[in-house]
Amino acid sequence: MTPQQFKENILPLKDKMYRFACRIVEDTEEAQDLVQEVLVRLWDRKGDIVQYKSIEAYALTMTRNLCIDWLRTSGRLLKEDPAEMDLVDPVTPYDLTEFRDTVSRINNLIGHLPEQQREILHLRDIEGYDFDEIASILGLNLNVIRVNLSRARKKIKEQLVKAHQYDLQRN
Amino acid sequence: MTCNEIDKLLKSYLEGETSLAEEKILRDFFSRGDLPDKYKPYADMFRGFGAMASVQLEDRHFEKKWSKKVKLHTRHGRSLSFFSQWYTITGVAATLLLAVVLFVPVKKLPVINLFSHKIEDTFDDPRQAYAETVRALLIISDKINAGTNQMKDLEKLDEGLEDAGKMLTFNKGLKDANKLSKFSENQVDHNNL
Amino acid sequence: MKTQVFKTLLLAMCCTPLLLSAQNNPMDKLFQKYAGKDCFTSVSISRDMFQLFAGINTDEADKDFKELQEMITQLDGLKILTYSQSDSCKGIDFYKELTAVYPMQKYTELMVVQEKDELVNFYILKEGTRIPELLMIARDPGETVVLSLTGNIDLNYISKLGKSMKIDGLDNLEKIEEEK
Numbered sequence: 327m328t329p330q331q332f333k334e335n336i337l338p339l340k341d342k343m344y345r346f347a348c349r350i351v352e353d354t355e356e357a358q359d360l361v362q363e364v365l366v367r368l369w370d371r372k373g374d375i376v377q378y379k380s381i382e383a384y385a386l387t388m389t390r391n392l393c394i395d396w397l398r399t400s401g402r403l404l405k406e407d408p409a410e411m412d413l414v415d416p417v418t419p420y421d422l423t424e425f426r427d428t429v430s431r432i433n434n435l436i437g438h439l440p441e442q443q444r445e446i447l448h449l450r451d452i453e454g455y456d457f458d459e460i461a462s463i464l465g466l467n468l469n470v471i472r473v474n475l476s477r478a479r480k481k482i483k484e485q486l487v488k489a490h491q492y493d494l495q496r497n
Numbered sequence: 498m499t500c501n502e503i504d505k506l507l508k509s510y511l512e513g514e515t516s517l518a519e520e521k522i523l524r525d526f527f528s529r530g531d532l533p534d535k536y537k538p539y540a541d542m543f544r545g546f547g548a549m550a551s552v553q554l555e556d557r558h559f560e561k562k563w564s565k566k567v568k569l570h571t572r573h574g575r576s577l578s579f580f581s582q583w584y585t586i587t588g589v590a591a592t593l594l595l596a597v598v599l600f601v602p603v604k605k606l607p608v609i610n611l612f613s614h615k616i617e618d619t620f621d622d623p624r625q626a627y628a629e630t631v632r633a634l635l636i637i638s639d640k641i642n643a644g645t646n647q648m649k650d651l652e653k654l655d656e657g658l659e660d661a662g663k664m665l666t667f668n669k670g671l672k673d674a675n676k677l678s679k680f681s682e683n684q685v686d687h688n689n690l
Numbered sequence: 691m692k693t694q695v696f697k698t699l700l701l702a703m704c705c706t707p708l709l710l711s712a713q714n715n716p717m718d719k720l721f722q723k724y725a726g727k728d729c730f731t732s733v734s735i736s737r738d739m740f741q742l743f744a745g746i747n748t749d750e751a752d753k754d755f756k757e758l759q760e761m762i763t764q765l766d767g768l769k770i771l772t773y774s775q776s777d778s779c780k781g782i783d784f785y786k787e788l789t790a791v792y793p794m795q796k797y798t799e800l801m802v803v804q805e806k807d808e809l810v811n812f813y814i815l816k817e818g819t820r821i822p823e824l825l826m827i828a829r830d831p832g833e834t835v836v837l838s839l840t841g842n843i844d845l846n847y848i849s850k851l852g853k854s855m856k857i858d859g860l861d862n863l864e865k866i867e868e869e870k
Contacts, residue, residue, distance in 0.1 A: 337560065344554035358556060366566050374635070391628065432545035451546045456517055465624070476513035483511060486538035619733045623742035626735045630743075630768055631758065633733075633837065637826055638851045640810050644803035 327372040336368055336375075339382060342453060343389045349448045350393040351402075352437060360396060364389050383462045390445070390463070431489065435482050443478035446471055451479070498526055500533070507539065716792045717769045717838040723787075724771060729779035733770040737841070740765045758851070765841035766822075773834045784834045788827065797825060800845075807831055814845070821845060 327335075340361055347357035368375065368385060375381055436444055445464060449455045457468050464471070506523055509515050515523070527536065527543040556562070620626035725732035743762050773784040797813035804810075808830040815823035824845070826837040 337563075340559065341553045345549070345552050348552070358554060358559075361554060362559075362563055362566055365563050369567050391624065395625070428541045428545045429548045432542065433549065451520075452550045454517060454520075454550070472513040476511060479511050479513065482542060483538060486541050490538045490541075617734065618736050618739055620735065620739065623739055626739045627743050627762070629733065630735055630740070630762055630765075633768055633770065633839070634762075634848055634851055637812075637824065637837070637839070638848045640803050640826065640828075641801070641812065641845070641849050643805060644801040644810070644812070 327375050329372075332369065332372050332375075335381065336365065336372075336385065339385050340365065342382070343385055345452065346386055346389050346445075346448060347393050349436070349444060350390060350441075351396060356396065357393075360389065360392050364392055367392075380459065380462060383459055386449075386463045387465070431486075432482065435485050436478075439478050439481060442466075442470075443474045443481075446475045447478040447482070450475055498522065503536075717771075717836070719791050720771055720788065720836065721769060724773070724784075727779075729774055729776055729782070731772045731774070733768070735768040737766045740767075740841075757847070761844055761847050764844070765839065767840045768838070770835065770837045775832050785827070785829060788834070788836055792825070797823075800824075814843075824848075 343361045343364060344357055347360045348354055351357055351360065364385065367388065375384070436447060439447065442464075446460060446466075449460045449463060450457075455463070457471055460466070460471050461468055503523070503526055506515060506519055510520065510523060523539075524543050524547065527540040528547070532540055618626070620629065721732060721734065724730040725734075740762055743759055773782070794813070797815055800812035800814050802809065802811050808828060810826060810828045813825040813827070814821050815825075821843040822840060824839040824843050826835070826839075828835040828837075
């Protein structure tokens with residue numbers, strides 16, 4: 327890949343990488359630094375990049391890996407017990423009304439999903455990737471993706487329904 | 498699109514069974530202003546997702562910062578700097594090891610002797626270890642290829658070879674065990690390391 | 691970086707007395723002596739870990755990837771020890787120590803690569819047609835790196851691996867900036 331191609335094809339991915347990084351580390355400044363780092367590493371490997379089936383997926387995988395490394399080194403990585411994954415941090419409808427606008431409400435809800443569901447939901451419903459692409463980014467099989475996506479969507483929907491009812495009662 | 502159809506789509510949406518095209522239909526539908534009240538949560542959801550998708554990395558100097566970083570990175574040395582990145586990782590590994598050492602009761606110290614025979618893995622995540630392995634392999638590969646491309650250096654090697662031609666077809670030649678063993682015997686004799 | 695040095699120092703203090711028992715593999719010896727010490731960074735990946743790689747991304751149909759995976763699962767270990775010179779550890783001639791610990795007569799020098807002020811030596815161990823170990827020693831004025839790859843090593847494959855990967859380095863970067 328020539329520098330020109332890199333500039334045209336890889337650099338514009340920065341927003342996608344940034345959104346994904348934000349989703350994982352939940353820290354906008356850190357996400358920016360991490361995206362920088364990913365792009366530096368991608369530059370190093372630009373000769374190699376053409377081999378990857380989907381550069382975009384590769385860039386996002388790398389983003390995810392670096393984010394997780396960062397979470398780990400900064401001690402923010404919570405150990406998730408798969409059995410309890412669906413139970414962690416329920417958001418009460420009351421919590422939700424604390425967020426004035428819809429976007430921060432939903433952001434908060436997504437943030438409370440287990441890591442895998444959060445990533446899958448983000449890649450599908452925000453970035454609009456198909457299942458195959460998500461599979462290659464996250465290294466998961468299609469069924470796991472579908473099941474977790476369904477769980478994530480249902481959870482968000484339930485919480486929003488509750489919050490909506492709460493809003494109605496309050497007014 | 499009738500409400501019935503939408504309800505049906507929503508149901509399969511929640512099961513994770515809608516296609517991207519169907520999801521677009523939903524998104525379009527919920528972007529309308531005049532929706533029945535029961536759709537409010539869904540409208541919030543789809544609009545929220547839409548808004549999030551337009552978030553951008555807002556930093557006018559992003560590209561500049563990046564190219565500066567790349568330069569710094571490259572200047573540090575094309576290959577050796579790669580090893581320096583391991584500082585952080587080994588730092589973490591070191592802390593982990595330290596934790597192990599500190600929390601093993603004194604009575605159980607023989608356990609640590611066992612541990613001394615087996616060097617701890619630096620990574621506990623196979624993906625990470627995998628990535629590092631591939632990187633190391635690429636470095637080795639890069640160096641070997643740099644070596645085979647550099648004729649000057651090859652000449653040095655040729656001194657130890659019976660047949661200079663063999664070395665030129667280094668990659669292919671390696672497959673050939675006979676040549677290699679001759680190469681080796683020859684080298685041992687000349688080896689003054 | 692300071693905390694890192696501190697961490698490694700602490701670790702060194704805690705572990706060195708425990709790690710002095712003899713080792714038969716020269717790289718293990720070096721690891722015992724230096725891993726965790728000031729100015730040294732180490733990476734060790736074991737056979738167990740390589741075996742785990744076999745499970746990664748099983749859905750991946752990519753032929754190149756499969757090949758790489760197969761090659762890696764043939765490996766027994768990867769160990770890298772890097773010595774970076776700094777004020778806190780002057781007077782260590784790591785290269786000298788290195789060559790003293792390694793029974794160099796058993797190794798075959800594969801090639802020497804000189805790039806600017808960096809010198810890279812490759813050595814292999816041979817058992818018949820098999821190459822059970824590849825040793826790379828890279829030196830530049832500030833750093834000495836020793837890398838040992840053990841297992842069933844397919845040099846041909848390793849060399850092929852990087853053929854497509856050419857880092858263009860600074861020159862091209864300058865171009866990017868000019869293009870702005």
